[in-house]
Amino acid sequence: MDVRGVDFSGSAAPGRDVWLADGRLDGDRLEVTACRPAAEAFGATARSPVLSALGDALRNRPGTTGLDVSFGLPAALLPAAVDDWGDAVAWFRAEFDGADADGMRETLKDRAREREGDGVELKRRTDRAVRANSPYSFITYYQTLYGLRELLAPLVADGAVSVPPMQPAGERTVLEVYPAGTLRRLETVDEGYKEPTDEAAAARAEILAALETASGLEVAVAEPVRERAVADDGGDALDSVVAAVAAARAAAREFEPPTPFDPREGCIYV
DNA sequence: TATGACCGCTACTGTCCTTT
DNA sequence: AAAGGACAGTAGCGGTCATA
Numbered sequence: 001m002d003v004r005g006v007d008f009s010g011s012a013a014p015g016r017d018v019w020l021a022d023g024r025l026d027g028d029r030l031e032v033t034a035c036r037p038a039a040e041a042f043g044a045t046a047r048s049p050v051l052s053a054l055g056d057a058l059r060n061r062p063g064t065t066g067l068d069v070s071f072g073l074p075a076a077l078l079p080a081a082v083d084d085w086g087d088a089v090a091w092f093r094a095e096f097d098g099a100d101a102d103g104m105r106e107t108l109k110d111r112a113r114e115r116e117g118d119g120v121e122l123k124r125r126t127d128r129a130v131r132a133n134s135p136y137s138f139i140t141y142y143q144t145l146y147g148l149r150e151l152l153a154p155l156v157a158d159g160a161v162s163v164p165p166m167q168p169a170g171e172r173t174v175l176e177v178y179p180a181g182t183l184r185r186l187e188t189v190d191e192g193y194k195e196p197t198d199e200a201a202a203a204r205a206e207i208l209a210a211l212e213t214a215s216g217l218e219v220a221v222a223e224p225v226r227e228r229a230v231a232d233d234g235g236d237a238l239d240s241v242v243a244a245v246a247a248a249r250a251a252a253r254e255f256e257p258p259t260p261f262d263p264r265e266g267c268i269y270v
Numbered sequence: 271t272a273t274g275a276c277c278g279c280t281a282c283t284g285t286c287c288t289t290t
Numbered sequence: 291a292a293a294g295g296a297c298a299g300t301a302g303c304g305g306t307c308a309t310a
Contacts, residue, residue: 007277008277009277010278011278012279012280068277101279119305119306123306131308132277133276133277137277137306139276139277139278139279141279142278142280143279178277180276181277191276271310272309273309273310274310275306275307275308278303279302279303280303281300282299282300282302283300283301284297284299284300285297285299286295288294288295289292289295290292290294
């Protein structure tokens with residue numbers, strides 16, 4: 001089975017921030033064969049053409065892809081009429097049609113404040129389980145808006161992809177992943193590896209070694225991929241490889257959910 | 271109780287290089 | 291010589307949680 005990992009970005013020109021890793025899973029053996037930024041994969045740098053090309057890839061290529069984006073919102077912020085994940089994604093797309101990232105964030109924060117006590121940046125069950133940020137925290141809100149509204153929602157609406165564990169896996173399967181959570185599961189370095197220092201480069205090399213020895217799969221990272229993942233000091237190249245490993249692990253375990261989750265919210269595969 | 275780190279974005283700065 | 295574009299680097303944003 002072909003396996004891919006995507007390190008996503010919601011920036012205005014994400015050609016060098018979105019990275020894609022390609023791999024091949026045979027039984028319990030994963031080989032990560034390629035890794036490159038969106039600009040190289042698609043020949044585009046602006047948001048619209050990059051997301052469009054990425055959507056086409058997910059729509060057309062068989063296999064399993066791990067995508068580093070929140071696939072939903074905390075159930076407390078969904079309308080009562082939304083009772084499954086497909087509805088939640090369709091609702092999000094319609095609710096924030098035309099909204100900018102700041103507008104979406106303020107709307108969700110206001111809605112959270114109207115509720116008694118809970119705080120402002122609410123989390124999903126799966127976010128709590130892997131210690132992820134809220135889907136609309138200042139770190140994540142661009143990713144959530146553009147990843148969910150522009151990329152995932154149209155594919156889900158068309159039935160072009162399957163999204164476990166809410167839906168059974170299919171010919172083209174897309175999963176939510178969270179590289180920092182995968183690093184924690186592997187008990188390896190999970191911070192200080194996204195800096196332009198020698199120490200951070202050493203940390204990236206250590207993470208690659210941990211992926212190969214401790215992931216529960218037999219993982220082989222091709223030498224050119226290893227070089228890029230160590231050299232890219234933003235950590236985006238490495239995160240795409242981690243995303244591919246998480247996707248492969250999920251596939252090897254037949255997409256059994258790794259965390260408790262609310263079926264309206266989504267579930268992170270670590 | 272205080273601090274620092276975090277799936278990262280935009281806006282602004284300064285530098286270098288090109289064009290007029 | 292001055293102006294302007296391309297680009298890299300940095301500050302600021304700002305809520306929560308783990309650690310000290």
